[in-house]
Amino acid sequence: MNVTDRAYALELDRNDPLAHFKSQFVVTDPQMCYLDGNSLGRIPKATISAVNDFMSEWGAEVVTGWSHWVDEAQPTGDLLGVAALGAAAGQVLVCDTTSVNFYQLCLAAVHARPGRKTIITDAANFPTDRYILDGIAKQFGLKLVLIQNEDSVVATHERITTEVLAPYLNDDVALVTLQVIQYRSGARTDIKSITDQVRAIGGLVVWDASHAVGAIELNLDANGVDLCVGCTYKYGNSGPGSPAWLYVSKKIQKELQVPIQGWFAQDAQFEMGPVFERAQNIRGFQIASPSLIGIRCVQTAFSMIKEAGIDAIATKAAVGTQMMIDLFDAWLAPLGFVLNTSRDAKERGGHISLVHPDAAQICVALREISNVIPDYRTPKSIRLAISPLATSFVEVWDGFARMRDLVATGQYKTIKEGGSRVT
Numbered sequence: 343m344n345v346t347d348r349a350y351a352l353e354l355d356r357n358d359p360l361a362h363f364k365s366q367f368v369v370t371d372p373q374m375c376y377l378d379g380n381s382l383g384r385i386p387k388a389t390i391s392a393v394n395d396f397m398s399e400w401g402a403e404v405v406t407g408w409s410h411w412v413d414e415a416q417p418t419g420d421l422l423g424v425a426a427l428g429a430a431a432g433q434v435l436v437c438d439t440t441s442v443n444f445y446q447l448c449l450a451a452v453h454a455r456p457g458r459k460t461i462i463t464d465a466a467n468f469p470t471d472r473y474i475l476d477g478i479a480k481q482f483g484l485k486l487v488l489i490q491n492e493d494s495v496v497a498t499h500e501r502i503t504t505e506v507l508a509p510y511l512n513d514d515v516a517l518v519t520l521q522v523i524q525y526r527s528g529a530r531t532d533i534k535s536i537t538d539q540v541r542a543i544g545g546l547v548v549w550d551a552s553h554a555v556g557a558i559e560l561n562l563d564a565n566g567v568d569l570c571v572g573c574t575y576k577y578g579n580s581g582p583g584s585p586a587w588l589y590v591s592k593k594i595q596k597e598l599q600v601p602i603q604g605w606f607a608q609d610a611q612f613e614m615g616p617v618f619e620r621a622q623n624i625r626g627f628q629i630a631s632p633s634l635i636g637i638r639c640v641q642t643a644f645s646m647i648k649e650a651g652i653d654a655i656a657t658k659a660a661v662g663t664q665m666m667i668d669l670f671d672a673w674l675a676p677l678g679f680v681l682n683t684s685r686d687a688k689e690r691g692g693h694i695s696l697v698h699p700d701a702a703q704i705c706v707a708l709r710e711i712s713n714v715i716p717d718y719r720t721p722k723s724i725r726l727a728i729s730p731l732a733t734s735f736v737e738v739w740d741g742f743a744r745m746r747d748l749v750a751t752g753q754y755k756t757i758k759e760g761g762s763r764v765t
Contacts, residue, residue: 345665345668345669345672346669346672346673348736348739348740348743350665350739351665351734351735351736351738351739351740352735352736354661354665354735354736355734355735355736358658358734358735359654360650360654360655360658360730360731361734363646363650363731363732364731364732364733364734366386366387366388366646366731367384367385367386367387367579367731367732368384368385368386368387368390369384371713373713374713374714374715375712375713375714375715375737375738375740375741375744376715376732376733376737377714377715377716377717377726377727377728377733377737377738377741378715378716378717378725378727379576379577379579379692379727379728379729379732379733380553380557380576380577380691380692380693380717380725380727380729381576381717381725381727382575382576382582383556383575383576383577383578383579383580383643383729383732384579384729384732385579385581386579386642386643386646388642388646389580389581389638389639389642389643392638392639392641392642393635393638393639395638396634396635396638400634411632411634412632413625414436414632414634414637415435415436415437415585415606415628415632415637416432416435416624416625418436418637418640418641418644419433419434419435419436419437419587419624420432420434421640421641421644421645421648422434422436422574422587422640422644423562423589424648425644425645425647425648425652426555426556426560426578426644426647426648426652427551427555427560427561427562427570427589428559428560428561428562428563428564428565428652429562429563429589430563430592432592432623432624433562433563433589433590433591433592433595433624434587434588434589434624435587435588435624435625435627435628436574436585436586436587436632436637436640437585437586437587437588437628437629437632437633438585438586438588438629438630439573439585439586440470440550440552440571440572440573440586441470441474442586442602442629443571443586443587443588444470444471444474444519444548444550444571445474445478445601445602446588446600446601446602446627446629447548447569447571447588447590447598447627448461448474448475448478448517448519448548449478449601450598450599450600450601451516451517451546451548451568451569451598452478452482452484452516452517453598453599453601454516454546454597454598454599455516455517455544455545455546458513458514458515458516458544458545459483459484459485459514459516460484460485460487460512460514460515460516460517461475461478461479461484461485461486461487461515461516461517461518461519462487462489462507462510462511462515462517462518462519463475463486463487463488463489463518463519463520464488464489464490464491464492464500464502464520465488465489465490465491465492466491466492466500466524466526466527467519467520467521467524467550468521468525468550468552471519471521471550472488475519484516485514487510489502489506489507489510491506499524499527499528499529499682499683499684499689499695500524500526500527500529501524501527501529501530501531501684501689502520502531502536503531503532503535503536504532504535504536504539507536507539507540508539511539511540511543511545512543513543513544515540515543515544515545516545516546517545517546517547517548518536518540518545518546518547518548519547519548519549519550520536520547520549520550521549521550521551521552521553521554522549522550522551522553522554522558522560522691523551523553523554523557523558523690523691523692523693524553525552525553525719526682526695526719526723526725527682527683527695527723528553528663528682528683528684528690528691528692528693528694528695528725529683529684529689529690530554530558530684530688530689530690530691533549533560533562533565533567534565534566537549537565537566537567537568538566541566541568546568546569547567547568547569548569548570548571549567549569549570549571550570550571550572551570551571551572552571552572552573552576553576553691553693554572554691555572555573555574555576555577555578555587556576556577556578556579556644556647556652556655557576557577557655557656557659557691557692557729557730558652558655558656558659558691558692559652559653559656562589562591563591567589567591568590568591568593568594569588569589569590569591569594570588570589571586571587571588571589572586572587573586573587574586574587574639574640574643574644576729577655577692577729577730578640578643578644578647579643579646579729579731579732580636580639580640580642580643580644581636581639583636584633584636584639584640585632585633585636585637585640588627590624590627595622595623595624595626595627596622598627599620600620600626600627600629602629603618603620604628604629604630605630606625606628606629606630606631607620607621607625607626607627607628607629608620608621609621609622609626646731647731650730650731654730655730655731656730658728658730659691659692659728659730660687661735662692662728662730662733662735662738663683663687663690663691663692663693663694663728664687665735665738665739666694666726666728666738666742667681667683667685667694669739669742669743669746670694670696670742673742673743673746674696674742674745674746674749677746677749677750678698678699678749679696679697679698679749680696680697680698681694681695681696681697682694682695682696682697682723683695692727692728692729692730693717693725693726693727693728694725694726694727695719695723695724695725695726696723696724696726697722697723697724698722698724698749699722700754700755701718701722701723701724702718702722702759703754703755703757703758703759704724704745704748704749704754705717705718705724706757706758706759707748707753707754707756707757708744708745708748708754710757711748711753711754711756711757712741712744712745712747712748713744714741714744714745716741716745726738726741726742
């Protein structure tokens with residue numbers, strides 16, 4: 343059966359062991375092709391009940407609820423770890439934001455390598471990460487080195503390999519930090535080989551898995567990762583602004599000192615002592631009170647991921663992105679689109695990137711004319727994702743067919759760009 347036949351996608355759905363999960367999400371418009379789950383996941387129906395139940399819990403228990411709320415960041419972290427990270431208990435916290443966690447772990451890593459003055463990241467890294475690193479470098483007189491990989495279309499699709507990284511490494515490097523999945527191109531970095539390479543020269547790696555968690559296997563323990571952060575609202579389906587997570591391997595927890603010494607990291611928290619004495623387990627990396635409503639959303643969503651199995655999720659992501667690439671070859675390449683994501687499933691995650699001179703205008707038109715929700719990233723990139731639990735194969739197929747028709751007819755040119763600060 344040819345991929346350009348809609349029956350091909352319908353057959354994939356019939357044989358999809360995860361197909362039943364889509365009915366567990368709120369879908370207000372069945373005709374919409376939502377291909378932006380890599381930016382914000384759909385809401386699980388069970389999350390509505392979980393949040394409402396917490397409101398009743400809060401109402402009935404008021405302040406006494408803190409007796410069991412106080413440590414929810416830890417068991418929720420354990421759930422997220424086993425469901426999506428390949429992390430044993432006691433190494434993950436669900437807390438704060440990705441940016442705060444990134445700052446905490448990066449600065450802790452730098453201070454754990456005294457005398458070393460170099461931080462390495464790449465120009466294609468997510469802006470927040472680059473901005474925070476720039477601030478750390480300026481504050482502490484460090485050298486920030488950027489690997490130049492930001493061309494919109496390059497042979498490696500922004501991918502960092504050990505060969506790319508090797509010329510930048512020396513005994514002055516304290517920290518290397520990279521994305522597991524590049525936010526723009528979807529390029530996937532091999533976390534084990536990079537971690538081993540940097541450890542061999544005495545440095546530490548902080549991984550940002552925001553665009554990977556819930557879409558691919560990470561196997562942080564097995565891959566020997568020391569430090570990792572990520573969000574929960576993309577493939578994690580935990581809602582806008584939901585709390586992020588951080589992972590600190592048990593083998594390194596006692597070595598690091600957090601820069602933000604919040605009272606939730608205090609060893610004897612409720613003794614209210616005059617001196618900060620960090621807890622020597624994962625709680626020593628928490629700053630303040632957990633976001634209970636957000637944590638309940640994380641519990642619901644990652645329970646679904648655990649039930650589905652991250653291996654099965656990753657398999658569907660690989661099949662779905664391959665179908666996107668096949669449809670690109672058949673329909674979109676002749677219309678001036680260029681693929682900016684690897685054709686090798688082991689080198690990509692749950693989204694692909696297509697470059698087109700009119701990408702911004704096409705994205706707006708897809709929403710306003712075609713009822714397809716994509717994602718635009720400067721300078722000329724359209725991101726399209728399959729979120730394996732919430733997206734069907736035929737939804738992807740229909741979205742690509744509508745994009746083909748929109749561009750082939752030139753109808754997208756009738757739409758003005760802009761209208762929202764958010765792209």
